[in-house]
Amino acid sequence: MKKDIRKQYAGMADGYDLTIRQLIPKYDHIMKRMASFLPYDKNQAIDILDIGCGTGNLAFLLKKKFFYSNITCIDPTDKMIKYAKQKLSVFPGIKYVKSMVQDFKFNEKYDAVLVSMVFQNLRNKRQKMSIYRKICKSLKQDGMFLMFGPVLGSNDFVEEYYMKHWSAFIQKSFNKEKTEGGWLATYREKDGPDKFLDEISMLQKSGFKTVDVVYKDNNLALFVMVK
Numbered sequence: 001m002k003k004d005i006r007k008q009y010a011g012m013a014d015g016y017d018l019t020i021r022q023l024i025p026k027y028d029h030i031m032k033r034m035a036s037f038l039p040y041d042k043n044q045a046i047d048i049l050d051i052g053c054g055t056g057n058l059a060f061l062l063k064k065k066f067f068y069s070n071i072t073c074i075d076p077t078d079k080m081i082k083y084a085k086q087k088l089s090v091f092p093g094i095k096y097v098k099s100m101v102q103d104f105k106f107n108e109k110y111d112a113v114l115v116s117m118v119f120q121n122l123r124n125k126r127q128k129m130s131i132y133r134k135i136c137k138s139l140k141q142d143g144m145f146l147m148f149g150p151v152l153g154s155n156d157f158v159e160e161y162y163m164k165h166w167s168a169f170i171q172k173s174f175n176k177e178k179t180e181g182g183w184l185a186t187y188r189e190k191d192g193p194d195k196f197l198d199e200i201s202m203l204q205k206s207g208f209k210t211v212d213v214v215y216k217d218n219n220l221a222l223f224v225m226v227k
């Protein structure tokens, strides 16, 4: 499973910055929203954890806004970390940890933990909740957890609607076969998103003071939690 994930993302790493924008509607808008949502002063040396940093797109925006921040970027895929290091080479204060989130020792305390398009890869609700709890514990008081990713429709009709719209978006860049038999087939076979309300319920049970949703467009949602 772990090897499989690394292989999957190593295979995507070279063209990732283009591909992600072809797969995720309004990707840049959402990344900017995540970075701009954090309520800290730009001169503060805040501590941030970016889980599944990929090629560093989110960390780049965070560094632009919070130059003095200390960011820990974790990702299990060598090639992703390589691209992140290149993109972020101009910035000080970034630490890279090659690790799956499941194996990461949450030994430090953070003002903010961010994760984008990663937790759909987790195995099941139990594993997810155990990680949500660890994230909550690792936050400083009033610290924030921002999570962006796909959710399942609450019934077959809604899920079909989501998939129809997602497929149409992806088909602006790829043909029908690559969209349906490639991207969406991989999503259906390998990813395990949960229903929107189940996500909220899991997050509410994980120790956060508040759970909210500040963006939702079909199957993509941005959750914001405060400890």
Ligand SMILES: C[S@@+](CC[C@H](N)C(=O)[O-])C[C@H]1O[C@@H](n2cnc3c(N)ncnc32)[C@H](O)[C@@H]1O
Residues within 6 Å of the ligand: 005, 006, 009, 020, 051, 052, 053, 054, 055, 056, 057, 058, 074, 075, 076, 077, 080, 099, 100, 101, 102, 115, 116, 117, 118, 121, 122
């Ligand atoms: C779809 S990319 C998202 C990258 C970045 N967060 C973004 O939004 O552009 C998923 C990334 O998460 C990493 N990843 C997958 N499973 C992970 C896990 N269990 N723990 C940490 N990172 C993981 C992959 O290596 C990949 O770089």
